[in-house]
Amino acid sequence: MIKINSNYRKLQSSYLFVEIAKRVAAFQEANPATDIIKLGIGDVTRALPPSIVSAFEAGVQEMGQDESFRGYGPEQGYAFLREAIAENDYQSRSAQISADEIFVSDGAKCDTGNILEIFDHDIRIAVPDPVYPVYVDTSVMSGRTGTMQDGRYQGLTYLEGSPENGYVPMPTPDLRADIIFLCFPNNPTGAVATREQLAAWVDHAHKTGAIILFDAAYEAFIRNPDIPHSIYEIPGARDVAIEFRSFSKTAGFTGTRCAFTVVPSSLQGVDAEGNTVPLWELWNRRQSTKFNGVSYPVQKAAAAVYTEAGQREVRAQIDYYLENAAIIRSTLQDAGYSVTGGTDSPYIWTTVAGDSWDFFDRLLNEAGVVCTPGTGFGKAGSGCVRISAFNHREKVEEAMRRIRPVLG
Amino acid sequence: MIKINSNYRKLQSSYLFVEIAKRVAAFQEANPATDIIKLGIGDVTRALPPSIVSAFEAGVQEMGQDESFRGYGPEQGYAFLREAIAENDYQSRSAQISADEIFVSDGAKCDTGNILEIFDHDIRIAVPDPVYPVYVDTSVMSGRTGTMQDGRYQGLTYLEGSPENGYVPMPTPDLRADIIFLCFPNNPTGAVATREQLAAWVDHAHKTGAIILFDAAYEAFIRNPDIPHSIYEIPGARDVAIEFRSFSKTAGFTGTRCAFTVVPSSLQGVDAEGNTVPLWELWNRRQSTKFNGVSYPVQKAAAAVYTEAGQREVRAQIDYYLENAAIIRSTLQDAGYSVTGGTDSPYIWTTVAGDSWDFFDRLLNEAGVVCTPGTGFGKAGSGCVRISAFNHREKVEEAMRRIRPVLG
Numbered sequence: 154m155i156k157i158n159s160n161y162r163k164l165q166s167s168y169l170f171v172e173i174a175k176r177v178a179a180f181q182e183a184n185p186a187t188d189i190i191k192l193g194i195g196d197v198t199r200a201l202p203p204s205i206v207s208a209f210e211a212g213v214q215e216m217g218q219d220e221s222f223r224g225y226g227p228e229q230g231y232a233f234l235r236e237a238i239a240e241n242d243y244q245s246r247s248a249q250i251s252a253d254e255i256f257v258s259d260g261a262k263c264d265t266g267n268i269l270e271i272f273d274h275d276i277r278i279a280v281p282d283p284v285y286p287v288y289v290d291t292s293v294m295s296g297r298t299g300t301m302q303d304g305r306y307q308g309l310t311y312l313e314g315s316p317e318n319g320y321v322p323m324p325t326p327d328l329r330a331d332i333i334f335l336c337f338p339n340n341p342t343g344a345v346a347t348r349e350q351l352a353a354w355v356d357h358a359h360k361t362g363a364i365i366l367f368d369a370a371y372e373a374f375i376r377n378p379d380i381p382h383s384i385y386e387i388p389g390a391r392d393v394a395i396e397f398r399s400f401s402k403t404a405g406f407t408g409t410r411c412a413f414t415v416v417p418s419s420l421q422g423v424d425a426e427g428n429t430v431p432l433w434e435l436w437n438r439r440q441s442t443k444f445n446g447v448s449y450p451v452q453k454a455a456a457a458v459y460t461e462a463g464q465r466e467v468r469a470q471i472d473y474y475l476e477n478a479a480i481i482r483s484t485l486q487d488a489g490y491s492v493t494g495g496t497d498s499p500y501i502w503t504t505v506a507g508d509s510w511d512f513f514d515r516l517l518n519e520a521g522v523v524c525t526p527g528t529g530f531g532k533a534g535s536g537c538v539r540i541s542a543f544n545h546r547e548k549v550e551e552a553m554r555r556i557r558p559v560l561g
Numbered sequence: 562m563i564k565i566n567s568n569y570r571k572l573q574s575s576y577l578f579v580e581i582a583k584r585v586a587a588f589q590e591a592n593p594a595t596d597i598i599k600l601g602i603g604d605v606t607r608a609l610p611p612s613i614v615s616a617f618e619a620g621v622q623e624m625g626q627d628e629s630f631r632g633y634g635p636e637q638g639y640a641f642l643r644e645a646i647a648e649n650d651y652q653s654r655s656a657q658i659s660a661d662e663i664f665v666s667d668g669a670k671c672d673t674g675n676i677l678e679i680f681d682h683d684i685r686i687a688v689p690d691p692v693y694p695v696y697v698d699t700s701v702m703s704g705r706t707g708t709m710q711d712g713r714y715q716g717l718t719y720l721e722g723s724p725e726n727g728y729v730p731m732p733t734p735d736l737r738a739d740i741i742f743l744c745f746p747n748n749p750t751g752a753v754a755t756r757e758q759l760a761a762w763v764d765h766a767h768k769t770g771a772i773i774l775f776d777a778a779y780e781a782f783i784r785n786p787d788i789p790h791s792i793y794e795i796p797g798a799r800d801v802a803i804e805f806r807s808f809s810k811t812a813g814f815t816g817t818r819c820a821f822t823v824v825p826s827s828l829q830g831v832d833a834e835g836n837t838v839p840l841w842e843l844w845n846r847r848q849s850t851k852f853n854g855v856s857y858p859v860q861k862a863a864a865a866v867y868t869e870a871g872q873r874e875v876r877a878q879i880d881y882y883l884e885n886a887a888i889i890r891s892t893l894q895d896a897g898y899s900v901t902g903g904t905d906s907p908y909i910w911t912t913v914a915g916d917s918w919d920f921f922d923r924l925l926n927e928a929g930v931v932c933t934p935g936t937g938f939g940k941a942g943s944g945c946v947r948i949s950a951f952n953h954r955e956k957v958e959e960a961m962r963r964i965r966p967v968l969g
Contacts, residue, residue, distance in 0.1 A: 154831040155680060155739045155740070155770060155771070155772050156832075157681060157832050157840070157843060158681055158682075161846060162836075194633070197632050198632065199627060200630040201624045203625065206622070209621045210618060213621060216817060222813075223816040224604035224813075224815040224816045262853050263853065270703075271566050272565060276563065287851070290850045291851060294847070407632040407853075409624060410854070422562060423565065426567075428570075430569075435569055439702070442698045442702065443670065443674035443675065443695070445671065448859055450617070450858075451859075545627070
């Protein structure tokens with residue numbers, strides 16, 4: 154019988170959101186009349202805006218005519234999209250990123266997992282805690298960790314977030330990691346990092362030779378003008394950081410699927426013989442060999458995000474979710490809970506009394522509201538829950554009415 | 562500096578089609594007036610058929626309304642598509658495959674590369690030669706081979722195709738491999754395997770404990786009623802084979818992106834402690850953690866392939882390409898070349914005098930026609946070229962007029 158990748162056996166339980174879906178389904182079956190309100194998984198709920206739908210449709214129409222039909226596109230994405238990204242997301246913010254450093258993909262989740270393929274098996278990985286589970290699980294699956302002991306994987310370094318550091322862990326001089334996952338605005342805590350905090354990380358990476366994998370999937374929620382949207386706004390970051398972005402949360406693309414990864418040409422690694430190798434070359438080779446690009450009409454839709462109308466429409470959508478976030482945030486604060494996030498982020502993170510799965514079950518059973526137990530995001534998340542602002546206003550208001558008694 | 566995955570350094574040259582694109586671009590720049598006809602990369606050229614465009618558009622429209630908007634879909638694909646596939650592609654051919662054994666993805670190229678992740682690092686891999694380069698390159702990149710020597714990677718087993726075996730290599734009793742890649746109708750040779758030939762492979766896998774990775778991306782081109790479309794038409798295949806399919810070539814989806822992989826629930830592997838583990842569980846975990854499903858409108862478009870109108874339309878498209886194939890095939894045969902493929906396949910494979918890159922350059926320089934040098938598909942392909950039937954009729958006819966003098 155064929156030998157499997159035994160690293161998969163180290164995974165402790167099913168993927169967090171799969172477990173939540175299971176409990177919700179069981180509750181719904183037992184309570185068919187309850188209108189469950191989901192503030193759990195961070196999934197957008199509002200329709201694609203009109204100018205994005207129009208561009209999407211026009212792309213489909215082109216595919217229906219021989220003259221404008223497109224077969225295989227560039228694995229890296231079409232130039233029209235890569236150029237729009239470089240100009241609008243980077244150059245306009247004085248971040249020196251060019252179109253050919255951008256790799257369009259079907260999801261930041263895929264990219265944050267797949268990127269590990271281009272590095273040596275024995276790299277040391279550091280992750281935040283609380284953490285987006287994909288960073289951890291893909292590290293485990295690719296054999297970069299030992300087994301789990303006391304709620305943490307051996308061989309992984311956990312960068313601990315806490316109410317004290319505002320869930321923005323800082324580098325310590327003794328930290329030794331080859332890969333450092335950072336995520337701001339943070340999923341799950343909603344925390345954002347200041348320019349000074351990011352600069353400290355970039356400085357640490359320069360000093361230790363680490364590569365920062367910077368997940369900026371939620372950057373569009375930043376409204377505070379002093380908070381950087383991209384790590385490349387920090388001088389020197391081009392030499393130490395890869396950045397992941399997505400249209401999922403910024404433009405409602407969770408079901409449409411488009412994202413991108415930035416690999417600056419200046420990033421380098423070293424092979425077993427000691428030769429330096431641009432990481433760009435490796436990722437380009439990985440994507441050319443194992444990926445076939447994103448659906449053309451989807452790329453047309455994504456490019457429409459950068460038109461004047463598109464920018465206005467997606468900003469209005471994000472404002473809407475941010476207003477939801479403000480409602481959730483004040484409900485929790487009024488009930489005496491201390492809260493992170495919810496201002497430059499769609500997530501509200503709060504400490505609850507007791508175990509976070511217990512709180513999850515209470516909210517589900519007593520209020521028919523779904524949140525995400527913090528313990529699913531790591532040891533530092535136990536005793537916390539994440540509440541998401543992705544829903545319709547009336548649902549959010551109804552959910553707040555229902556949970557107030559449960560909050561005590 | 563961070564250590565890279567040094568296996569990438571074993572790769573001998575850039576991915577085949579990237580190299581072709583480079584030479585074509587150089588020729589076009591030097592000869593701006595020449596209308597180059599591409600019969601190289603296997604890329605469809607005809608528009609998406611009307612009923613598929615309609616379904617695609619309807620899917621986009623749904624995304625534009627709050628009431629019908631869809632966010633994250635199931636990582637494994639929507640039930641409506643998985644059920645249509647199970648019923649039409651399998652159950653209708655007496656292959657016992659159920660909807661939940663089907664994993665919808667954005668490309669067979671991605672899946673054939675990614676599937677290796679669920680197996681142990683030290684598995685022995687067998688590939689056909691000539692071979693679709695992705696099987697080899699992803700084996701190399703994932704560390705399952707040594708370095709290249711004399712045109713072949715150490716540690717890989719090559720299943721040699723030749724004019725003598727009709728490019729259908731058969732298992733020998735001494736073959737020891739944990740993974741066996743097979744592809745029928747074959748890319749690049751156009752060869753198809755009979756029921757008896759596939760049964761011999763299934764029997765071999767049963768006896769040796771190997772897993773067959775069966776690439777059936779071109780099954781829709783089969784017109785001979787005796788040739789199986791799926792390996793699951795062979796009794797016992799459910800216990801030894803994973804199958805890859807794609808809408809790329811069957812329905813013109815190379816730029817639209819949809820494919821699927823079948824992992825039967827009966828397939829098993831063994832972990833380091835000797836426990837048996839269903840491969841389905843591992844692939845489901847891999848996809849749930851590192852993939853976020855296919856764009857909803859794209860899945861709607863794919864499902865339309867299985868409607869009555871869709872079936873009629875895609876069959877007409879494939880008939881069109883098969884008529885192109887017949888024209889190419891007879892042109893080569895009339896000039897005295899011996900030919901494989903071109904009847905149940907869009908590819909025509911032929912032996913040429915001398916080196917296959919030389920023939921490629923002659924066809925490009927003297928006729929402005931692009932083919933694919935056989936040597937790009939492995940050692941057994943040297944002295945051969947692949948010509949693709951994917952183009953418009955008038956282009957194919959013009960290409961044949963131009964190449965006749967070059968054929969000699």
